[in-house]
Amino acid sequence: MRLSFLEPLYAERGPFTSVYLDTSRDVDDPERAIALRWRRLRERLARQGADRESLAAVEEVVGADAEVPGLHGQAIFTAHGALVLDDELPSPPAHDVARYGLLPDAMPLVAQHVPEIPYLAVVVHYRGLPTADAHGTVTVAAEAGRWPVSRVAPGERLRRRVPVAEWHAAAVRLGRELGARAGRGGADAVVVGGDEWAGNVLIRRLPRELRDRVVRVGGPTPTDTARALLEPQVASVLRGRMAAHDRALVETFLARRARGGATTAEGLAETVAALQRGQVTALLLHPPRPWQPADLLWIGPGPAQLALSEEELLSFGVRAPRRERADEALVRAVVGTGAELVVVPEADVRLRDGVGALLRYADAATPSGGRQR
Template sequence: MIRTRLEPVDLVRARFRQPGPFASVYLDTSRNVAHPEREIALRRRRLRESLSRQGSDRALLNVLEEVVGADTDVPGVHGQAVFATHGTVVLDGELPRPPEHDSARYSTLPHAIPLVTQRLPEIPYMAVVVHYGGLPTAETHGWVTLEAETGIWPASTVTPGERLHRRVAVATWHRTSLRLGHRLDEWARRAHADAVVVGGDEWACNVLIRRLPHTLRDKVVRVGGQTPTDTGRALLEQQLDGVFRGRMAAHDRELVNIFIGRRALAGPMTEALAATVAALQRGQVAAVLLNRPPGSSLQLWAGSQPTRLALTEAELMSFGVRAPREERADEALVRPLAGTGAELVVVPESELRLYDGVGALLRYTDPGTPS
């Protein structure tokens, strides 16, 4: 069994190459309610009953029973995603936000699209909290404490990373903050941080920000509100959600801009479901762009190989596939991404409206590529 912070397509690529069928379970395991264990037990029972009705065997149900809701070490609001096949849990990890509703599917392919889309946009950041512990009218006595950590939003809200802690005499804060600023700059560079979110005491924060290197200062986002540092969760957890929700990671934004440019110049890209499926068949896709996952009623036909994907059974059989399977489009689309190394970008329609809600950046084009 592998317990992990869930990463997007790389995770699917690494774990789901083995044959199914898979049990895919999503549930709310938040512990901010009066009787969390009782609530989670009820959810676990309903999910077990659902999988049993879908044909899951007892061995698989029993192994899921051991891990579903067992994330007792994770405080606050969060969810859990568990995938298992042939009596073995292949993935067990936390979700930074609970799923919209609990679900359990027993199917040939893993139901991974909710996992993949929740993990996006994967924005690297640095969070810094600065507290001044002196007298309200004296800025030469007392202490300044600084806490900093880097992470990937939204994953790090559940499993925060290494934290830097410094306690500095107020009398030396002006001088020491200059040295700390260079330390933070080096750390942010290593983490490829898109933003530096800063909260805490106004005076102490202002002193630090003014002494940051220009490259880091340009990335600063000031936030207010409560700034606890000892909750076992990420620094500035509540504020991070407000800063990043609806925001695209710099890398994803770059891919969207490339798509827009190629669309304008008839470059190597394609759009619409049929054209994207055709490009996936050829292994041409460098990145799939989605406005939203395909609806659960939409079906595609899939074979045993990742690129064996088609809109119709007849088309897939023309490729030599002897036993094609009809699968949900959202499940079938993830597999070729994992199998061919393609990326996935979820882009709001307000940023880029895609025909059929799907498009692709291509590695190359050929005369047979539809557009």
Template sequence: MRLSFLEPLYAESGPFASVYLDTSRDVEQPDRALALRWRRLREDLTRQGADRALLGVLEEAVGADAEVPGMHGQAVFAANGSLVLDGELPQPPARDSARYSTLPDAMPLVAQHLPEIPYLAVVVHYRGLPTAETHGWVRVEAESGTWPASTVSPGERLHFDGEVASWHRNAARLGHRLDSWARRAHADAVVVGGDEWAGNVLVRRLPHAVRGKVVRVGGHTPTDTGRALLEPQLAGVFRGRLAEHDRDLVNIFIGRRALGGPATEGLEATVAALQRGQVLALLLNHPPAASLRLWTGPRPTELALAEEELVSFGVRAPREEPGGEALVRALVGTSAELVVVPEDELGLDEGVGALLRYADHSSDRV
């Protein structure tokens, strides 16, 4: 998973206010419920030292996603009197939270973007007899996205309407458009729902490469919900699955580990690799536990397990921070990726490892 969407966040200096809250609209009196939630968080931030200007910026942003229907949440970050990042959450946070701290609390936002699978969703409906010379229509809706974040932030959408009688011919043309689109989006899957006959015609006319990515789904397929196209079906297709790009990184790691190539495991060795900007991709069996703490300095690569280590590097007044915050900053600051892989697929020493950009022969283990 690439973390470039967080770059604006780390372009700012702290301290940061990080707010996560449930902004769902499928509750009774949603505006009143949101106001009560925000009031509690505002009081919490005030106790932590946030000033009025910063609170005012946050208040303008909180609830600005009212056009998003259904269950969802919001992650809002501000620093130095300005809004830095406003992100939609496909699921409400487990609990509302507000933190005013040196580093932004970005790991919960990252966790809601995982596994970040690019896809193309297609719904095909028709009315009339497939053999009819006249009358009847075929309607196609297609949408690109990255699951699960696109649940509440859908991508580009295509609309097509045509006659049933010319559907075989139009399906071939549309198939080539979808093929080009899937390539541009680096789609791992093309998820197709809707009516069986019209959908089958389209699938059979897709170019071979993209046809191999097709996943057919059933169930109700509304196209005007304001949410992602095929939202319920997407969860069934992608839950528990890694993005193909991440799967490739995992396979490279496994190969390098077997051959003694540039890869490392364990928290101490991985933190040392992050200090050197050596990490191409950080591999975790699960997001960092709340108990993990790391010492940090002003720069992304200034992180360590012990205060004395940073002091020996010349860092003045290191600060102890939540490990997840320090790790995300280090990854974004060094353009490294993140892969969370289940332990039953790849067990890692202490649940952490790294695919390295190069071998460091001065270290004991690479």
């Protein structure tokens, strides 16, 4: 997936305050609970050296998502006293987190966007008898989204109300409209809930290529919620899947690796070398694991300035390299070099050191087989 939502973050220079906070309102006196959580995080950031202006900028937006129902959280980033990014988390963080450092702690936010599967959700209801001369109405609600982020940031919702007697003709026009909407979003799945008869009429009017992606679901189908349309059903359909685009990148990586790997990299050393050259078109990672003190890289001010050793960066002319967390350095490099990120389960693909890359081109200095030493 593309990390374009992080571009405003890396357009700023550090140091950054990074805050992940549970802002669910499923408890008694939620505002007080959120304020207490933030107070603890604020004290932690102050001990780490965060400036008062940046702490004040966080405080201004903590809990400002009161209109979002259900379980959720906030990811907030500030730098030099200004808010840089405030993003809703579809799930509350397992633990509230606060860090102050040269780079933003963006990987937990990325992990909440994964697998970012595009879909179209459709709910169809009718009142009356399913006959051409019946009285009653068919109501349709449809919404495109990218799961799981759309759970708390649903897209624009289409609504239609049609007399039952006109439903067959209206379904033709609506099928074309939904087909265009699904095409613009590149929907991997069309999740349809609601009444069987009216829903089947609409499904038969969808473009042929879209009908193959339809999944019928049951269960309650409210259309007046501030959360995503068919949220529980969409989650049950998409959980455990990869986006089709990401799956295609993984398959390309495997095919190229099997042919000798001239345009792939694998392992931390090779992947870092490829990122230094701006050579990576897609970075492949195993799901983020708990950070370990050994997971460090040396970095300079530029996004492609990262290395396994201080000496290497000094040889590139980087002054005063800093040692920072590898996950933070890798995310910055992906965003700064215009690469994509694919989180791939270890059960699907084993990557040396948990990291690999698809390359834009083969480097002339790379030995046959693609393995740079």
